[in-house]
Every structure is written in structure tokens, then in C-alpha cells.
Amino acid sequence: MAKIDLQAVSVEFPIYNVNARSFKKSFLRLATGGSIMQDANQHVVIKALNELTLSFRHGDQVGLIGHNGSGKSTLLRLLANIYEPTQGRIAIDGRVSPMLDLMPGIETELTGYENIKIRGSLLGLSKKEIRDNMNEITELTGLGDYLNMPIRTYSSGMMVRLAFAISACNQPDILLIDEVFGAGDADFMQRARNKMISLLNKSSIVVMATHSDDLIKEFCNKTLLLEGGRIKYFGDTQTALNLYHNKE
């Protein structure tokens, strides 16, 4: 049974090569983003997450909402074990699959098939698992013979198809999603949607950051509203959406 626990977790980014003073002045006027401070060495530090205490349990499908810079992506990366908390403690049980930024790691000179293999290995699949999944992935992309061509010949929509299909091919306990529904034509969106639903149902915990209210309402049974790196509200989806929109 997968579970995630955070206890007073903070994440602070040092920002280098910025003139601390001028940067600070101009940035303080902006309403969005985490709080900006200076550390002992006079570096500018952004507190992207501020003392979060949270628990996600089996069956939680959590929507993550908030303004740009409110800490959604940072939280997802924290859960993916990419960022380590600068303060506080974190415990994650279960195999995590991040679907964050789909593009990095895609080599444009290599063919679609080669990229599927590379991505599969990076995500920790064995050769056999990749082979077993290959049919499903090729079908999901709907790219057919194009998979034998180098990625640089693809249109941007085709690239999204491939990236999505590759990322969607493993079966995680914990699924982290960051705005993956992007380009792609209607036909593909329908297939991607079906795949997403089956992925969501197979995963024990889902955390999904998105700006689309429809997606949140459809897929999430809980919603976490972040503001300036803090929890503004965590619980019922409708209440969270109301809170989020009333503020504007």
C-alpha cells in the first residue's frame, strides 16, 4: 500500500549570479512565487515550499492547484525524490513514476524506437519489460512507421504523442503528473485520455498539477491549494476550487 508523509517540509533554492539587492527589490512587488530571502552568504534564497505537513494514502487522487510559482512543480519534484527537503522529514512508500517535463531526455537524432528503449531503461525497466510494453506504446503513439525515423523529422504534436506514450508505459504505485495534457489532435487526446484513466485507476496514489478545473473535477477526489509555498487548503475539491477562484 503506497503512502506519502511530509512533516514540516521546506525547500529552499539558492539563486546564484543575481544581484541580490536589485533582484530582491523588484521581486517583492510580485504577488506570485515563494518568499525571497537572503542566506548567511548573501545569496538570494527562494523558499519554494514552506513547512508543508501532509499525508497522502492509498486511493488518494490529489489535484494540485495554485498560481504560477506557488510551488506545484517543486512539490512534485520533491515527491519524485529529485529535490531533497532542506528542512523537515519526508517518507514515501511505493514505486514513484514522474510524468513531469516530457521533453528532456528525448534525443532528436535517434529514432522513435530507440527513444522508447532509452526512456524505458532510464525509468528502470528491464529489457524484457520494454519488449513487452513495446506493442502497447507503439499503438498508443499511433505513429506507425514514423517510429523508424529520427525524432527531428517529427512535428511537435507527434513528439508529444511519443513522449506521452513512453512516459505512460510503466505501472507505478505513485503517479506524479505535471500538466501533461498539451498539444496533440483530437484523436490522440481521446486515446491519451483513455490511457490516463486506466493509469490513474491502476495507481495507488496520484498527484496531478494542472490549471484545468475540468480535469481536477473529473479525476481528483481531493485537492491541495498552494499559495506562496504554503498550504492554503487541502480537502474537498469543490471547496478548493471555490477558494482558488474567489481570490481573484
Next chain:
Amino acid sequence: MQTESTFFDEALAQQNTTTFPQRTQRQLAFTDIIEGFLKWRVWLMLAYQDLKLRYRRSVLGPFWITISMAVTVYSMGYLYSHLFHTDLQTYFPFLVSGMIAWTLISSLITDVTEALYASDGLIKQIKLPYCLYIQRVVVRNIIAFFHNIIVIIPIIIIYHQVAKVNLYTLLLVPGLLLIYFNALVYGLMLSMIGARYRDLVQVIKNLTQVAFFLTPVMWNPQILPEQDRFIVMLNPFYSFVELIRAPLMGAHPAWATFAMVAVITLIGMVLCLKMFTRYRARIIYWL
């Protein structure tokens, strides 16, 4: 607001039943290093892919490494043996084997400094051990070395009195292993500093150029007066070059070379563990 507070209480109640893993930075650092080795399939694939990408769509592919090496060393050998008024028979094998060794060492140093920030896209997206990226760069350069080493074959055939193939040639294997290990140890340190201070890459490129002239690659240390030779012996690059050059010439590297390498390796291990334990968790914020 009321729902919010009850929800927090609930969360806190659940919190108390959770045991947070208590892992020290040292344990996390060791895990990273060990997993870096265990995921050999991934870094081998990435290293191979790097080379494949570099030479994709070229007819000769990675054998361009061999060809450019051959052109460089053969023309250098011919020119310098005349400039230095040395006998072609002794100088040519010395220079070629030295250049093969030097190319491996210098390209390792410059490449590995960029290892972490050249892969920042991947590092920010998928959690993989940091050591995996170092392995990738080191192995990529060792594969390139095996393309370069082909250049020595004509030399061994033509100058077989000087460059011999014998049992000592097998010392190439432990020599390469020592270089591989040191490349990982020092590579991890250099790549961390390189990620934090981007000027380091330029500094390292510059220093390796200088080191090339200070290290006996083009010139034989025998031409130095007896009392000055200790300078060469203290040069760490010389010891690593000798690890490859001596076996390629069919000779045993001096014991002093092994001693020097052992000392450097030990110092590197201690420093690397200290540094990696202390700063591992910070690396991601530097990228």
C-alpha cells in the same frame, strides 16, 4: 476555515503513526555510489548513445576518433623527432603511446567536469544516482580510448625493437582500472564543483593545456638533468600517463609510479567521500 483545521488535525493524527526513515547523509551518499555501479546497464547505454550520436550520419562513424588521432600523432612524431634531433625509432613509439595515454586523461578531466550540468534536464526529471552520470562520461571516454589504441599497432609492427608486445602489455588492464577508478573519484568532485561554479570548466581546460607541456608526453624526462627529475616524479599526470605508456611499450611502469598513483587514489577517496556526503543533497539546487 473550519474544514481546514479539522483536516490538519486528521493529517497530524495520521502523522504520528508514520515512521520517517532516519538515514544519515553518509548512508545516502553510499547508496548513491553503490546504485551508480548497479545501474551499469543505464550508463553503458548512455555512454554508447553519446558516441553514436556524435558520429551519426558520418560514414566512418567512431573511427573518426582513430583517424584524427593517427593524423595528429604521426605528423607530430615526424616533426618533433626532427626538431629535437632525436632518433625516429626511439622517439616515435614514445610519443604515440604517450599521446594515447594523455588524450584519455585530458579528455576525461575536461569532460567529467561538465558531467552533471550537461545532464541537468535529465537530473531534474528522473531520480537517478548522481554517480551514474559520472560513470557515463568516464565510460564514454574509455570506449574512445579503445578506438585510439589502434593507432599504436603500425608502430608496434614497424618499430618492434622498441615497442614490444610481451607479458607487460597485460599491465594495461590494471592501469586502465586505476584510471577508471580515479576518474570516478576525482570526476565526482570536479563535476560537483563544476555544477556550482561554472567557471571551473574554463579553468580546467586551460590547466590541462598547460599540464600537457609540463608533463613528459612530447619530451622524454631523460633530457632533464638528474637533480631536476624529481619534478617529473612529483607530477601526478606523469604517473597516470606512465600507467598506459609503459605497458604499450612492453615495459613495467616504475614502482614509484604505482606508489604515486596509490597515494593519489587514497587522498581522492577520502576527499570525495567527505565532499559527496556533505554536498550531495545540494547538487540539484546548483543545476
